[in-house]
Structure formats: structure tokens, C-alpha cells
Amino acid sequence: MKTLKNLLIYMFSLTALVLVSSCEKEETSYAFQDVSAPTNVAIAFDIAQDDSGTVTVTPSAEGATMFEIFFGDVEDETAVQVAPGESADHVYAEGSYEMKVVAIGISGLTSELTKVVDISFSKPENLVLDIQTTNLTAKVTPTAENAAAFDIYWGVEDENGAPIMTTVMDGVTALYSYPAEGAYTVKVVARGAGSGTAEATVVLNVSISVPETLSFPLDFENPALTYEWIAFGGAEGLANIVANPDMSQANPSENVLELQKPEGAEVWSGAVLPMEEPINFADGNVITVNVWSPRAGVPILLKIESSADPSNVFAEVFATTTKAGQWEALAFDMSTFDGFDPNNSYDGVVIFGDFGTAGQGETFYFDDFQVGLQSQSLPMTFEETGVNNIWYPFGGVEPAVIANPDQSGENTSATVLQLTKTAGAEVWGGVASEALRGAIDFSTSTVVSVKVWSPKVGANILLKLENAENADIAVELPVLTTVANGWETLTFDMSAGAFDPAAEYSRIVIFPDFGTNGAEEVYYFDDIEVIQ
Known part of the structure; x- marks a missing residue:
């Protein structure tokens, strides 16, 4: 009866998980494999400042089809059920309570989150802010006596001119990534169940000061990194990061790798990127790459190698394009190469467009080098080897x-x-x-x-x-x-x-x-x- 109830509430919630890989030509069913409990359970919390003790709770989680909320102010409590995206209101008396949210997944597996809710009709006081910044991202963790919610104004406005704001509970960390370097005035307002508030203002200077490590995944969007591809075989100087010439749902990113293969370039013409850290194969042995080719049926060769011994420690695998003038995700199963060892230190990636054929004056584009298959997109043809259907x-x-x-x-x-x-x-x-x-x-x-x-x-x-x-x-x-x-x-x-x-x-x-x-x-x- 519980499953049926969830189905009716969530508009035909899912009862089994079948992973269907487009790499396979035969029917493959993995019922209930790789099904896990919901993750990243969180609570969006708000409190009315009218001395009523009314709170609004909106739970969220990845992979959840239903939530149960226990407000923690009565014994033998019956949970309030809400669907994803829905909220529940509750009236508290003054005091401290443990609120629990249970996230339920499609298989019935659950995850829980418990938070302390302090309801006070007195004015908040002793507001303290713990602030950390990393590059353009700020983290603010506010605490105060007599406060249940905190409104954090980040000092920027949205496209309509409204201030961008995040509301969190006491002791919860809020994150915001700024669009550019600069000085931003951040204001935090602490609120309780009464009309009184406490405020604090601080100026944050954010800048890109700690470069991230150049390694997989590669999407060419990080301004702190320098992607120095080295072209060879007649394409010297013709491997560059450029604006995406075909922004679409299949690849909406702004920057991609352009690799030209001019007339007469060697059959083995390509480009290599030395990386600062080796590729981590903990999530599998398949590398996927978004590829834009001028023709279908073009062989793309992906090679990974160790900078310490590139002649002996390497692996290379072919994939063939199926589309012309469109982005598609290609999969390269490195385990099919004899000698591949996921524990090797592969800190160089090499890409070859139309390997085995001399240059014909064509241009190829590459993006999103990662371990693991990519998500689906439109157009959905079921032919892309790099898509996890x-x-x-x-x-x-x-x-x-x-x-x-x-x-x-x-x-x-x-x-x-x-x-x-x-x-x-x-x-x-x-x-x-x-x-x-x-x-x-x-x-x-x-x-x-x-x-x-x-x-x-x-x-x-x-x-x-x-x-x-x-x-x-x-x-x-x-x-x-x-x-x-x-x-x-x-x-x-x-x-x-x-x-x-x-x-x-x-x-x-x-x-x-x-x-x-x-x-x-x-x-x-x-x-x-x-x-x-």
C-alpha cells in the first residue's frame, strides 16, 4: 500500500531501475542494480516573524520521490508527506526541537537529515559570521542566539534588478559563486519568530588566487587554468581553445578545443595536452569525449600516456563519428587496449582527428573529456557510444x-x-x-x-x-x-x-x-x- 500511495502522489513514481546502454546491441536489463538511497538531502527553511511560531519547510534531495517530515515537537508523531518541490507549514511553541526529514527513493531506500530548530520570540543577538572564500566562491556560516533563519544578501542583483539572497538555518553553510572578481558587500539578517532582527555587513574581496589542478574532467571553462595543447604532424599551432561554434543542447558550453588538420598534414596529425595530475579511473575505464566532426564515419583516436615513459606506458583506443556537423559523445573503453592499467600514471592526453588519413583542410572540435558516460541530450538518436541511456x-x-x-x-x-x-x-x-x-x-x-x-x-x-x-x-x-x-x-x-x-x-x-x-x-x- 505504501508503494501504491507513493505512485499516486508522485505521478507514476518509478518502481524499478533499468540501465540500458546504447553501446550494447542486445537487450540488457539491470533491474535494481546500482540503485542507491537519495543523496544530498537538504532543507530550505523559513520562519514567520509574527510571533506565531509558523515555519515553512521545503526538503530536497537527489533521487528522492517522496519526503517525510517529523517536526519533533510531539511524541508518536505522524510524519507529514510532501512530494519533491512541495513545502509544509508547521506551528511551533517557543523552544528547541529536533526536526527530521526522511528522503525516500524509487526503490524504497531512504536517507535522513536531522536539524535543530530553535524557536524564540526574543530579538536575535550575538550574530557571528564564519566566512571563507576560494577563488570566486564564498561560503558563509552564520550563528546567533534566538535566531532560526538567516537571510544572506550576496551584494549582487539578478537580471531583473532584484538582490540575490539565500536563506539558511542556524549553523548551515551557504555558498555563492560570483560572476567576476571584485569587492562585494554581503549583508546577513538573523531572524527569529518575533519581529526583531540582527544584522551584520562585511565586504568580501574575491579573486582567482588559487589555480585548480589541470586534469580530468576537461571542459575548458576554468579561467584559472591554461590549456596548452601542443599540435604536431603538420598541425603545429593549430590546436587552440576557441568559442563553441555550435552551441546546442548536445553541447551548450562556451569554450572548446579546435583542432585543424590542414591540407597535407600527416596521417598521424594531432595534439597533446600535458596535465598536472594523472587521470583517476576509480569510476570506470571508459573515457567519453564530445566530438564535432565535419563528416560521419571519421576515426577518432584517443591516446593517454605517462610523461615519465610515454613510449612504453600508454593506451590508445579508436571511436568512429556517427554525425556530421553536430556534437556527439563518443566512448573510448581504455580497457580494450592490451596493456592498459588503471593504476598507471596517465598524465597526458592525445587526440587525433581522422587518424590514418592525410589532412584534407578540415577542422574538428573536442570538449568534455571525462571518465564515465555522459547524460542524454536532444537530438536523441541512441547511436552515441558515449551516452549513458x-x-x-x-x-x-x-x-x-x-x-x-x-x-x-x-x-x-x-x-x-x-x-x-x-x-x-x-x-x-x-x-x-x-x-x-x-x-x-x-x-x-x-x-x-x-x-x-x-x-x-x-x-x-x-x-x-x-x-x-x-x-x-x-x-x-x-x-x-x-x-x-x-x-x-x-x-x-x-x-x-x-x-x-x-x-x-x-x-x-x-x-x-x-x-x-x-x-x-x-x-x-x-x-x-x-x-x-
């Missing part, structure tokens, strides 16, 4: 990324998403993607297209877009299939639903044959993208 099933639908079983008609691609609506599956059964790499870009169009293979005409395909942090921010639209046992492209004009152009939609939810119980039918989906 995580789909969360619910209501009796089973997902898998597999080889396209019908390479014909409108879809001849190699890999697709398979959804099996098992016998007796709920009418609302479906799957939800993991949080996307960034919010879907609707700046030029509100139309999403999806290639669909349905076993019947008239199947109701419901496409829902959500904010990954707050599922209440969502828009959904149904479209009926018109083809049986063949591919067709369905279009969803999200503006026909409750679409908010200012909202950030960062998760995709698919419901095959919405409104009908499962009958062991199989559907396939591919090429999810925003079209003009």
Missing part, C-alpha cells in the same frame, strides 16, 4: 536499447529504444529518461518529432516533458499512430498543451498506448528531436 520504467513497461529490428522506410538507423508493455501493465505505464544534459531548447520551435514503430494503428502515444528537479513543471501531448508494423514520424507541438516558454524541460517521459492496459505488445522509438 538510463530509462526508468514504471507501471509494467520494460525498456531496452537494441538493434533496430526493422531497418526500413523512415528509419534505417542501427539502434532504437524498445518498450514492451507487458501483459497487465498499467494504463499509465511508461518510461522516464534520466535528467538530460541541459534543458530542451525551444527557442526556435515548440515541435518535437519522434520516430515510432507501433504494432497497431490508433495506439495513443503520450509524450511528456518535465523539469528534472520539479515534476510539477511539465507539459504533455498525445498523438495517435497511423501505421501498423512500420516506422512513422509523429510530431508533437507542445504549445498545444500547457507549455510554458520560460520553463526548463529536462526530462522525457514516454507512455506507449496510453490509456490501455498492457497486452505484451512491443513499441520502438528513435530520433527524438526538436524540429522547425
Whole structure:
């Protein structure tokens, strides 16, 4: 009954986790593996200054589908349940209490956070600030007698001219990263349950004074670091950090590595970056890189080496581009190289564009060198080897990324998403993607297209877009299939639903044959993208 209750409250919360890797051509199911309890449990806290003792609590956590709040002021207390993004109000008498928040994950695993709440109607006093700065980031930890909440004004304004402010509980640390070096006036206001306050003001001088270490992950966005790529093989001087020429959801970052391969450059032309620390392979042996190639089918060679003995301590692996003129994440499984040892000190990374072919006057771009697969983004083709296709099933639908079983008609691609609506599956059964790499870009169009293979005409395909942090921010639209046992492209004009152009939609939810119980039918989906 508890699971059913959570499902109803959280709009079809997820009951199992299936990891589906696009690197595999066969169906791979890892039900309930790698499922962990929610992490980073936090409490957003506010208190009314009207002598009522009323507080507002908004819990948050990564991987939570429900929260239980125990306010700690009565014995045998019944928890107040709230969904992610929701708040709960409570009235305290004057005193000190232990408030506990329990975050519940999709598998039923839980994490807890306990905080002391001091309710006083007296004016706060003896306000003390513990302030630390590292480069452009400031940390402020306020404490005071008779105070339950602290408003920290960072000395900057948002795009609308409103002051940027953070509210924390007593003894909790607030962080803020400033946009640039400079002097900022920070004001802290301590509040209790009464109308009285205590204030303190300090001027913070923030600057980039402690450079970070040059190593993985590499995203070329840190102004404190110098990314000195050394080109060779006829490309000398042609490896540089430049503005991203194709900012998109697949890669919205500002800076990338440009590597030119001019006419006549050697077949082994490339560039190397010496790093200050070796690559840490604690999270696996796969390195992913965002690649922009002028052509599909281009071999990209990634090499890692030790500066102490580069001729003998190295590993190199190929990956092939599948897109032309677009960003895609490629995966390089270093363990496939004979002699690779994750314990070696690989402190140099080398990249080769179109390895094995002499230069043809082309330019390649690279970004986001990291250990581990990257998150999904649109367009979603299921062909990118460097993307971790995580789909969360619910209501009796089973997902898998597999080889396209019908390479014909409108879809001849190699890999697709398979959804099996098992016998007796709920009418609302479906799957939800993991949080996307960034919010879907609707700046030029509100139309999403999806290639669909349905076993019947008239199947109701419901496409829902959500904010990954707050599922209440969502828009959904149904479209009926018109083809049986063949591919067709369905279009969803999200503006026909409750679409908010200012909202950030960062998760995709698919419901095959919405409104009908499962009958062991199989559907396939591919090429999810925003079209003009």
C-alpha cells in the first residue's frame, strides 16, 4: 500500500531501475542494480516573524520521490508527506526541537537529515559570521542566539534588478559563486519568530588566487587554468581553445578545443595536452569525449600516456563519428587496449582527428573529456557510444536499447529504444529518461518529432516533458499512430498543451498506448528531436 500511495502522489513514481546502454546491441536489463538511497538531502527553511511560531519547510534531495517530515515537537508523531518541490507549514511553541526529514527513493531506500530548530520570540543577538572564500566562491556560516533563519544578501542583483539572497538555518553553510572578481558587500539578517532582527555587513574581496589542478574532467571553462595543447604532424599551432561554434543542447558550453588538420598534414596529425595530475579511473575505464566532426564515419583516436615513459606506458583506443556537423559523445573503453592499467600514471592526453588519413583542410572540435558516460541530450538518436541511456520504467513497461529490428522506410538507423508493455501493465505505464544534459531548447520551435514503430494503428502515444528537479513543471501531448508494423514520424507541438516558454524541460517521459492496459505488445522509438 505504501508503494501504491507513493505512485499516486508522485505521478507514476518509478518502481524499478533499468540501465540500458546504447553501446550494447542486445537487450540488457539491470533491474535494481546500482540503485542507491537519495543523496544530498537538504532543507530550505523559513520562519514567520509574527510571533506565531509558523515555519515553512521545503526538503530536497537527489533521487528522492517522496519526503517525510517529523517536526519533533510531539511524541508518536505522524510524519507529514510532501512530494519533491512541495513545502509544509508547521506551528511551533517557543523552544528547541529536533526536526527530521526522511528522503525516500524509487526503490524504497531512504536517507535522513536531522536539524535543530530553535524557536524564540526574543530579538536575535550575538550574530557571528564564519566566512571563507576560494577563488570566486564564498561560503558563509552564520550563528546567533534566538535566531532560526538567516537571510544572506550576496551584494549582487539578478537580471531583473532584484538582490540575490539565500536563506539558511542556524549553523548551515551557504555558498555563492560570483560572476567576476571584485569587492562585494554581503549583508546577513538573523531572524527569529518575533519581529526583531540582527544584522551584520562585511565586504568580501574575491579573486582567482588559487589555480585548480589541470586534469580530468576537461571542459575548458576554468579561467584559472591554461590549456596548452601542443599540435604536431603538420598541425603545429593549430590546436587552440576557441568559442563553441555550435552551441546546442548536445553541447551548450562556451569554450572548446579546435583542432585543424590542414591540407597535407600527416596521417598521424594531432595534439597533446600535458596535465598536472594523472587521470583517476576509480569510476570506470571508459573515457567519453564530445566530438564535432565535419563528416560521419571519421576515426577518432584517443591516446593517454605517462610523461615519465610515454613510449612504453600508454593506451590508445579508436571511436568512429556517427554525425556530421553536430556534437556527439563518443566512448573510448581504455580497457580494450592490451596493456592498459588503471593504476598507471596517465598524465597526458592525445587526440587525433581522422587518424590514418592525410589532412584534407578540415577542422574538428573536442570538449568534455571525462571518465564515465555522459547524460542524454536532444537530438536523441541512441547511436552515441558515449551516452549513458538510463530509462526508468514504471507501471509494467520494460525498456531496452537494441538493434533496430526493422531497418526500413523512415528509419534505417542501427539502434532504437524498445518498450514492451507487458501483459497487465498499467494504463499509465511508461518510461522516464534520466535528467538530460541541459534543458530542451525551444527557442526556435515548440515541435518535437519522434520516430515510432507501433504494432497497431490508433495506439495513443503520450509524450511528456518535465523539469528534472520539479515534476510539477511539465507539459504533455498525445498523438495517435497511423501505421501498423512500420516506422512513422509523429510530431508533437507542445504549445498545444500547457507549455510554458520560460520553463526548463529536462526530462522525457514516454507512455506507449496510453490509456490501455498492457497486452505484451512491443513499441520502438528513435530520433527524438526538436524540429522547425
